[in-house]
Structure formats: structure tokens, C-alpha cells
Amino acid sequence: MRVLAELGLLDALLPQTQVIRRLHCLDRRKRALLDLHYADVAEGLHGAGTHRATLLNLLLGAAEEAGARVEWNRPIGQLKRDADGRCRLIDAQGREEGPFDLVLLCDGAQSALRAQSGIPCKATRYPWGALWFIGRRPPQLAADMLWQRVGSTRELVGFLPTGTKDDLVSLFWSIRLDRVEAWRAGNLDTWKSEVRALVPQAAGLLDQIEGQAQLSVAAYHDVRMRRWHGDRVAVLGDAGHALSPQLGQGVNLALMDAAELARALGEESSLEAALNRYSARRRAHLRFYQVATRWLTPLFQSDATALGAARDFALPLAQRIPWVRRQMILTMAGYKTGVFGSRR
Ligand SMILES: Cc1cc2nc3c(=O)[nH]c(=O)nc-3n(C[C@H](O)[C@H](O)[C@H](O)COP(=O)(O)OP(=O)(O)OC[C@H]3O[C@@H](n4cnc5c(N)ncnc54)[C@H](O)[C@@H]3O)c2cc1C
Incomplete structure (x- = not known):
């Protein structure tokens, strides 16, 4: 949000988002594994649920207004x-562009160029x-929180309200990728019953799913x-540091990459010094979120079910310790730069 405010885009984006005040994660016995409120760290602090397409449209419009030339359907191969x-x-047809003083690689987690x-x-x-589904939010799913329900480490379902005039919500259901085909061939109602058992409030959303192809x-x-960075190259976003979305930070990190790179280019007189400064400034923040998601992911999505028992024991206790609770909220808000460090 700070980066978008610097770009003058936040006011246009916020009406197209859903204010998220809280992360609420229950285990199968309906015990609160996590119940974290942004406002416990700072009054008025909140998340913003939105669609990547909404954000992308806004950024593209601003880039074009600033004079950028956008070329569509030209995958770069080399x-x-x-x-x-x-x-x-x-590009894929062998057409060449350049030479360029600086190339930014932002081609996502599966970058062909890095x-x-x-x-x-x-x-x-x-x-x-x-598995992912976007539908209209039923009133039973409160709009201002990220819902998560977990069973063992093999069962996780979540709902993120994402606003817009249609009042949408994204459903995500954890699955091993080698089981997707079996799920597609399986019985949809059996799966819906599983989801309903974890979150009865989701019934109205599940009713909007008529076939597996919708996910x-x-x-x-x-x-x-x-x-x-390398010689005349900088890497931004998922291409440089994709992580599992456990903490929902991928877009934040990518926007902060762009802001720090722009700042470093403005501050340094040589390109080499600016790129060095860019990597140096991003290191602590990126490192923290990469290590944190690597540790957290198996607790919520893996075959290591013993870790689930440890998680169910440790998290409810940990969040009762005020310092730990604050660190959890700062982590969720994107501020952390180390176990003890934060930008707030
Ligand atoms: C299931 C899931 C849930 C997520 N949930 C969240 C969340 O709640 N919050 C959050 O902040 N983040 C979340 N993320 C992460 C977030 O989506 C990414 O971090 C973010 O999209 C990264 O942006 P990016 O621009 O670096 O990459 P991308 O969004 O992947 O964009 C890369 C772009 O490069 C283009 N491209 C690729 N190759 C080439 C090529 N060779 N030539 C030209 N163009 C190319 C692609 O078409 C694409 O448009 C989630 C990710 C996943 C998978």
C-alpha cells in the first residue's frame, strides 16, 4: 500500500478491494490456531483483498500514461x-529488441530468462x-477476514474475500499436485461434503460449483x-524469489522490489552501484519471508502429519505471548526483516 501510495495509485485501488481486518484459522476441533488482528499492531492497519487482474490493470494504465510502450503476446525466449x-x-519468433542499458526480469516463478x-x-x-475457485461471497462468510480451516497437514481450506462490486471470495483447497487428476475424476459431492465439514458457512459458495473444471x-x-542483479540485469518479483503463498506476501515483495530499484537508480550515479544497492536493500526483507514460508509450509501443506500435531499444540500457545503475537501480525502485514527486525 505504501508503494502504491507513492505511485499515486492507492486511492484508485482501495475501493476495488475488501478490507481484511483479521486472519482466523481454526483446527478440526474448532480451536483457534491463529486469530490475528492487524489493529492489534496499529490502529487502522488492515489488509486489502483484491484480484491480481485489478492491480495489474491499474499498474499497466499508469505505466502507459507515463509513456511505457507495452507489447502484448511477445514471449521473450532469449x-x-x-x-x-x-x-x-x-522473442519466440526470433525478432530482436535492444540493445538496452538495463533489463528487468519480471517473468514470474518459472522464468525462462533468469x-x-x-x-x-x-x-x-x-x-x-x-485448487482455486472464485465465486460470489455468501453472507455467512464474513467479509472482513481471511478464513482458514485445517485438519491434519493434508487438509487446508481457505477463503479470502476480494471485494469488487460483485462481492467476490476466493476459495483455496490444498492438494498434492500428483492427486489433482484423481480429484478431477472423483465425486464432486464427496469433496464438497469434506469442505462443508470444515466450514459449514461455505455451503452457498460450494453451490456455485457445478463441475471440477471450474477450479x-x-x-x-x-x-x-x-x-x-547481474551485469545490466535486475530480477524482480517471483522470478527472483518465488515462495509458497502461506504468508500471502508475493505481491508485496514484488512491489517493494520495484520501489527499491527505482530508489537505488535515483540515488547512485553508476548503474553497477545502483544494482548493488538494490540487492543489498532487499536482502533482509526477502530472506525473512523466504525462510519463514519454507518453515511454515510443511506445517500446513505436507505429508508430515506429525508436524500438524506439533502445530496444533504450539501455535495457540505462541499467540498468547504478547511479543510473539506482535511478531506474527507484523509478519502477516509484510513488515518483518528478521526474527527481531521489522520496518515498523
Ligand atoms: C496459489 C497462489 C496464491 C497466492 N496468493 C497470494 C496472496 O494472497 N498474496 C500475495 O501477495 N501473493 C500471492 N501469491 C503470489 C503472487 O501471485 C506472486 O508473488 C505475484 O504474482 C508475483 O508477481 P510477478 O509479477 O513477479 O510474477 P507473475 O504475476 O507470475 O507475472 C509474470 C508475468 O510474466 C509473463 N511472462 C512469463 N514468461 C515470459 C516471457 N518469457 N516473456 C514475456 N513475458 C513473460 C507472464 O505472462 C506474467 O504476466 C499467490 C500465488 C499463488 C500461486
Whole structure:
């Protein structure tokens, strides 16, 4: 939100979002594993549920207004360097653009270009992902909170209200990616009963699902880099640090990358120094969220069911300790830069 405010876009976005005041996660016995309120950290602090398309439209409009030329349907397949180190981009039809002084790689978790950038990187895919459905929010699902219900580490369902004039809500259901085909071939009503058993309030949303094809599949990736720049190249967003969406921070991190890169380019007189500054400024924040999601993901989505028992024991106790509770909320709000550090 701070980055969007700096760009002058926040006021246009907020009416298209749903105010989220609270994360509420219950276990199968209806005990609160997590009940975290943003306002406990600062009055007026809240999340904003929205669709990526809403945000994307807004950012694209602003970029075009600022003079950017947008080329659609031109996947870039190759990054080539001239003798002076400047980059050229070659699209799937072999058409070339450039040379450019600086190339920003923002091609997402499965980036085809980062391997050609010369920046060391390790990318893996999690065995678990999610089924996804967007529908109209039934009144029984309160609008101002992120709902999560968990069973063992193999059962997780969540609902994120995302506003807009249609009053939408996103449903996500955790699934092992190698079980998606079996789920698609299985009985839809059996699955709906499972979801209803965890969240009876979801009945009105489940009624909007008539076939498995209405749910899309999302895979999660873990991308590790020690620095997010190379010679005349910077990597932003998921291409440089995709993580599992357990903490819902991917968009925040990508927007903050862009803001810090712009700031570093404005502050330094040489490109090399600006790129070094960019990586240095992003390191602590990115590291914290990457390590935190790597630790958290198996507690909520894995075959390690013993971890689920430990989670059910530890989380309700941990959130009663005021310092820990505050750190949990700061984490959820995107502020953390280390176990003890935060931007707030
Ligand atoms: C299931 C799921 C739930 C999530 N939930 C949340 C959440 O609640 N909150 C949150 O903040 N984040 C969430 N995220 C993460 C968030 O979606 C990402 O972090 C965010 O979209 C990253 O933005 P990006 O621009 O880096 O990459 P992307 O959004 O992946 O965009 C990459 C773009 O590059 C284009 N592209 C790819 N290859 C090429 C190429 N070769 N040439 C040209 N263009 C190319 C793609 O078409 C795409 O438009 C979630 C992710 C998943 C999978």
C-alpha cells in the first residue's frame, strides 16, 4: 500500500478491494490456531483483498500514461549480450529488441530468462499446491477476514474475500499436485461434503460449483538467489524469489522490489552501484519471508502429519505471548526483516 501510495495509485485501488481486518484459522476441533488482528499492531492497519487482474490493470494504465510502450503476446525466449555487455531480447519468433542499458526480469516463478542472466539461482517446485475457485461471497462468510480451516497437514481450506462490486471470495483447497487428476475424476459431492465439514458457512459458495473444471490448479515454487542483479540485469518479483503463498506476501515483495530499484537508480550515479544497492536493500526483507514460508509450509501443506500435531499444540500457545503475537501480525502485514527486525 505504501508503494502504491507513492505511485499515486492507492486511492484508485482501495475501493476495488475488501478490507481484511483479521486472519482466523481454526483446527478440526474448532480451536483457534491463529486469530490475528492487524489493529492489534496499529490502529487502522488492515489488509486489502483484491484480484491480481485489478492491480495489474491499474499498474499497466499508469505505466502507459507515463509513456511505457507495452507489447502484448511477445514471449521473450532469449537474452543476448553485445560485446559492450548491453542486452538484447529475442522473442519466440526470433525478432530482436535492444540493445538496452538495463533489463528487468519480471517473468514470474518459472522464468525462462533468469538462467541466461548469469545470476546464480536455485528453483524447486513444492509437491503440494492448491485448487482455486472464485465465486460470489455468501453472507455467512464474513467479509472482513481471511478464513482458514485445517485438519491434519493434508487438509487446508481457505477463503479470502476480494471485494469488487460483485462481492467476490476466493476459495483455496490444498492438494498434492500428483492427486489433482484423481480429484478431477472423483465425486464432486464427496469433496464438497469434506469442505462443508470444515466450514459449514461455505455451503452457498460450494453451490456455485457445478463441475471440477471450474477450479484451477496453482503450483508453488521456491526460488533462491543470493543477489537479485547481474551485469545490466535486475530480477524482480517471483522470478527472483518465488515462495509458497502461506504468508500471502508475493505481491508485496514484488512491489517493494520495484520501489527499491527505482530508489537505488535515483540515488547512485553508476548503474553497477545502483544494482548493488538494490540487492543489498532487499536482502533482509526477502530472506525473512523466504525462510519463514519454507518453515511454515510443511506445517500446513505436507505429508508430515506429525508436524500438524506439533502445530496444533504450539501455535495457540505462541499467540498468547504478547511479543510473539506482535511478531506474527507484523509478519502477516509484510513488515518483518528478521526474527527481531521489522520496518515498523
Ligand atoms: C496459489 C497462489 C496464491 C497466492 N496468493 C497470494 C496472496 O494472497 N498474496 C500475495 O501477495 N501473493 C500471492 N501469491 C503470489 C503472487 O501471485 C506472486 O508473488 C505475484 O504474482 C508475483 O508477481 P510477478 O509479477 O513477479 O510474477 P507473475 O504475476 O507470475 O507475472 C509474470 C508475468 O510474466 C509473463 N511472462 C512469463 N514468461 C515470459 C516471457 N518469457 N516473456 C514475456 N513475458 C513473460 C507472464 O505472462 C506474467 O504476466 C499467490 C500465488 C499463488 C500461486
